[in-house]
Amino acid sequence: MRAADGPAVLPPARPARATALFVVLTLALVVLALVSAGLGQLSIPPDQVLGSVLHRIGLDLGPVPSHPNGDAALWTIRFPRVVMAMAVGAALATAGALMQGVFGNPLAEPGVVGVSSGAAVAACSTIVFGISFLGPWTIAVAAFVGGLVTTFLVYGLARSGGRTEVVTLVLTGVAVNAVCGAALALLTFLGDTQAREQIVFWQLGSLNGTRWPYVAVVAPLVLAGIAGAVLLARRLDLLSLGERAARHLGVDVERLRVVSIVVVALLTAAAVAFCGIIAFVGLVVPHLVRMAVGPGHRVLVPASALGGAVLLLAADLVARTAVPYADLPIGMLTALVGGPFFFWLIRRTRRSAGGWA
Numbered sequence: 001m002r003a004a005d006g007p008a009v010l011p012p013a014r015p016a017r018a019t020a021l022f023v024v025l026t027l028a029l030v031v032l033a034l035v036s037a038g039l040g041q042l043s044i045p046p047d048q049v050l051g052s053v054l055h056r057i058g059l060d061l062g063p064v065p066s067h068p069n070g071d072a073a074l075w076t077i078r079f080p081r082v083v084m085a086m087a088v089g090a091a092l093a094t095a096g097a098l099m100q101g102v103f104g105n106p107l108a109e110p111g112v113v114g115v116s117s118g119a120a121v122a123a124c125s126t127i128v129f130g131i132s133f134l135g136p137w138t139i140a141v142a143a144f145v146g147g148l149v150t151t152f153l154v155y156g157l158a159r160s161g162g163r164t165e166v167v168t169l170v171l172t173g174v175a176v177n178a179v180c181g182a183a184l185a186l187l188t189f190l191g192d193t194q195a196r197e198q199i200v201f202w203q204l205g206s207l208n209g210t211r212w213p214y215v216a217v218v219a220p221l222v223l224a225g226i227a228g229a230v231l232l233a234r235r236l237d238l239l240s241l242g243e244r245a246a247r248h249l250g251v252d253v254e255r256l257r258v259v260s261i262v263v264v265a266l267l268t269a270a271a272v273a274f275c276g277i278i279a280f281v282g283l284v285v286p287h288l289v290r291m292a293v294g295p296g297h298r299v300l301v302p303a304s305a306l307g308g309a310v311l312l313l314a315a316d317l318v319a320r321t322a323v324p325y326a327d328l329p330i331g332m333l334t335a336l337v338g339g340p341f342f343f344w345l346i347r348r349t350r351r352s353a354g355g356w357a
Helices: 015-038 046-056 070-103 115-128 135-158 166-190 193-204 212-239 243-248 253-275 281-293 297-321 330-353
Strands: none
Touching (some): 070 212, 115 135, 135 253, 212 243, 281 330
16 A cells, blocks of 8 residues: 555554554563562562562562562562563564564574574584683674574575575575584584583573573663664565565665664574573564564564563463473473474465465
8 A cells, every 4th residue: 555645555553453462462471570570489479579679669569578588589580580581582573573574474583594593503602612702792792693694694595586485495494403403512522511511501492590690681682673673664564565666665675684684683692692592482473463463564573572572481481380390491392382383384374375386
């Protein structure tokens, strides 16, 4: 459609559904945060969790934790993990929404096409070889560079005749994941016992051991990446009309793709930097949001960020409480949910495209 005073744009997202989705996701995020922070070996009721937060910001409202160690447990262990789960989930879902918009198909996702694995290899290399010239930022910067290189590699190999082929994209991701898996195996062989334990942590994905200094590194990267994605949303809407139409409307398509790839690498690096490989969040969440409110990226991007935060916070809650006195790898849980969803999405995409042969 064409606006009365401007270029053609996608039909607007369903306003009522979009509003309802944001309200539901926001409420779910708040409830999950309160419940997740209160559950554990030391159980704290949600009203006391909320009271602790209100007292910390200077509002003398609500009860504080009755247990003498309750407040310390919340602010030292629980809240850093909750904030990290929300940040990582938002980063992965936003990166997935961007990749799907740039590549023009619903199968693109940092984990599926190997971007997360590439970032993990770079980060694990700094662990094995003891590289720490940037202090706490070293792993994040290495993950960013690894993710950026892998993303450009996948993008270049998947392009053919001026378009991105779905089958080539998926097969390239399979190959990249295989190579990165071999590289991680080599790094495991070369590393000492401590390095090996950290690499296993990377491969499984976990939020265990999260502390505020880690959040202080990840949160700025995630906020910057989401802000960049929001700024790119309108041009991604125009790109979805086709490359030729987008160029006629003044969009520098190649520049848009390059900038989007950099933002994806930034978000993926933030997610991988301290939590390891957590797959399928960037595949599942944007697709479900698109089914609910339509393809417009001005709604899709922020809704995906919110949905990703909800999904990963819920997954982390299950990881901490499903088995008593054990912390399940969160990457395993997201793969158990995302794998079957990916199979369904491949079949659905193939049927709608009339086959890929």
